[in-house]
Amino acid sequence: xxxxxxxxxxxxxxxxxxxxxxxxxxxxxxxxxxxxxxxxxxxxxxxxxxxxxxxxxxxxxxxxxxxxxxxxxxxxxxxxxxxxxxxxxxxxxxxxxxxxxxxxxxxxxxxxxxxxxxxxxxxxxxxxxxxxxxxxxxxxxxxxxxxxxxxxxxxxxxxxxxxxxxxxxxxxxxxxxxxxxxxxxxxxxxxxxxxxxxxxxxxxxxxxxxxxxxxxxxxxxxxxxxxxxxxxxxxxxxxxxxxxxxxxxxxxxxxxxxxxxxxxxxxxxxxx
Ligand code: KIV
Numbered sequence: 075x076x077x078x079x080x081x082x083x084x085x086x087x088x089x090x091x092x093x094x095x096x097x098x099x100x101x102x103x104x105x106x107x108x109x110x111x112x113x114x115x116x117x118x119x120x121x122x123x124x125x126x127x128x129x130x131x132x133x134x135x136x137x138x139x140x141x142x143x144x145x146x147x148x149x150x151x152x153x154x155x156x157x158x159x160x161x162x163x164x165x166x167x168x169x170x171x172x173x174x175x176x177x178x179x180x181x182x183x184x185x186x187x188x189x190x191x192x193x194x195x196x197x198x199x200x201x202x203x204x205x206x207x208x209x210x211x212x213x214x215x216x217x218x219x220x221x222x223x224x225x226x227x228x229x230x231x232x233x234x235x236x237x238x239x240x241x242x243x244x245x246x247x248x249x250x251x252x253x254x255x256x257x258x259x260x261x262x263x264x265x266x267x268x269x270x271x272x273x274x275x276x277x278x279x280x281x282x283x284x285x286x287x288x289x290x291x292x293x294x295x296x297x298x299x300x301x302x303x304x305x306x307x308x309x310x311x312x313x314x315x316x317x318x319x320x321x322x323x324x325x326x327x328x329x330x331x332x333x334x335x336x337x338x339x340x341x342x343x344x345x346x
Contacts, residue, residue, distance in 0.1 A: 085160050087260070094282075104296070105123075108156045115158060120160055121163060121283075124150040126168070128141060138168060143181060143184070151188065161193065162191040175208045179209055193214065194216055203256050206253065206256050215259050218258045218262065219264065221263050235267070235286075236266050243267075246266065246270065247277060250277065250282075254279055260281040262283050262284075262295065264286060275291050275292055285312065286312035300313050301314070302317045
């Protein structure tokens with residue numbers, strides 16, 4: 075018996091809800107470029123997020139705040155072009171949906187038109203519910219994002235665990251119910267206690283995708299460069315390395331340098 079996700083030709087936002095209902099875990103990673111997205115898609119992932127973490131991973135910024143709509147469109151278009159099977163979700167960047175519902179809907183429509191992705195993701199709860207409703211009404215599937223929402227890092231004062239206290243946990247649960255009620259097909263839960271993430275998962279009909287939220291969510295997401303061991307010196311408790319790509323690339327680059335310096339690349343067979 076195959077996995078429901080692998081049996082399907084093209085994964086849609088509806089598939090995510092079906093996977094939840096079938097009790098099959100949903101797998102997601104981020105990607106920001108054509109080559110990496112092609113590898114991840116061909117490996118059989120359910121969803122790729124073109125995260126605004128591109129600001130950190132691709133551009134070396136401290137936060138996700140500086141990345142622009144144009145830059146997100148550039149990354150998302152490349153990823154969408156590579157993916158044949160998985161659902162492609164793109165983050166709406168900071169400032170593109172917080173000002174007004176009208177501006178949020180206009181930017182969301184532009185991002186869908188110019189990228190070819192399948193869905194958009196936005197950070198926040200009840201305060202952006204009306205904008206999310208407008209975007210869904212325009213025919214665009216939306217993934218919410220609660221808990222540690224990196225676009226609000228300056229408000230939180232860092233990247234620590236969220237919703238430890240009862241009041242914040244209660245707000246998060248209400249926010250999740252609101253996002254579910256307005257029609258989000260999924261909600262990312264980032265860096266929240268496992269027990270709370272499990273409670274949210276049982277309280278909503280949409281799929282929950284956790285990062286640092288324990289094993290009780292409907293699926294998991296990681297930043298690909300972290301999961302595959304490319305980033306150095308970043309090893310929060312929730313992260314596991316599934317490969318050592320940093321070592322693999324370093325070895326390959328050093329072998330290339332050594333071979334060129336030793337005049338053994340290119341050889342006769344590699345020359346015209
Ligand atoms: O931008 C991103 O990579 C994200 C994930 C951490 C969920 O939002």
